[in-house]
Amino acid sequence: MTDKLISIVIPTYNEKENISSLVSVLSKKLFKYNYEIIVIDDHSQDGTIEVLRKIEKNNKKVKLFLNHPPKGLAKSILLGWKKAKGELIVGMDADFNHDPNIINNLIQEINDSDVVVASRFIKGGGMQNKFRYFSTYLFNMILRIIFAFPLTDNASGYYVIKKKLANKLPLEEIFQGYGEYHLRLVYLANKNNFKIVEVPVYYQRRKYGQSKSNLVKMLVSYLKTAWELRYKS
Ligand SMILES: Nc1nc2c(ncn2[C@@H]2O[C@H](COP(=O)(O)OP(=O)(O)OP(=O)(O)O)[C@@H](O)[C@H]2O)c(=O)[nH]1
Ligand SMILES: [Mg+2]
Secondary structure, three states, X not given: OOOOEEEEEEEEOOOHHHXXXXXXXXXXXXXXXXXXXXXXXOOOOOOHHHHHHHHHHHOOOEXXXXXXXXXXXXXXXXXXXXXXXXXXXXXXXXOOOOOHHHHHHHHHHHHHOOEEEEEOOOOOOEEOOHHHHHHHHHHXXXXXXXXXXXXXOOOXXXXXXXXXXXXXXXXXXXXXXXXXXXXXXXXXXXHOOOOEEEEEOEEOOOOOOOOOOOHHHHHHHHHHHHHHHHHHO
């Protein structure tokens, strides 16, 4: 698959300290591939946009787009998917939670599957933040047992997907809210009989900057999303 264009889609909000080093790790890892890096920023206030404009000038593979207000993680990612020209889309965070060093493992697995998801909960995976690790593990057990979700890590957010197939899914419905989009994506991909494979990933703590996620809010909206997928879709 090395000849096919791969679009790496990265949403950013206040990631000034992370984005340059992420782009440089990705460039090293992906040198043998045909790729583009699509960054969708949500009008960051910390200078991320200025940093990205400089990167864009020197690196033709990097393309910056600004999300149209209102601000939103999932809708930013959808904008990235729409701008992506690749046959394969890779989704990942900018803060090094999603280890860029294993990106090639994800890309290799897509040869024999439709979707590849990086999982913290299979052999070789894990998470530096042990509280998050155990709470997310428990949450994924509930997703699997009660709501019939397909994966060990349904809320991963680090994935590769074949764009042609992805376009068969109701993308405008999927990409709403915050990280819930990933629950909808894997649930509906499985329901549509896409072949999904998981590869292990070890989540580091974010390198610099602050988390934008609110755990309690996330738990409530993720459970609501799981309920809707299981009983209303
Ligand atoms: N475009 C856009 N990007 C966002 C928004 N919120 C977060 N992001 C980006 O989405 C990614 C994930 O955000 P994080 O704050 O790290 O959230 P998280 O990984 O779920 O939570 P942590 O485990 O606490 O890091 C990062 O690349 C953020 O910069 C948003 O509203 N719009
Ligand atoms: Mg993060």
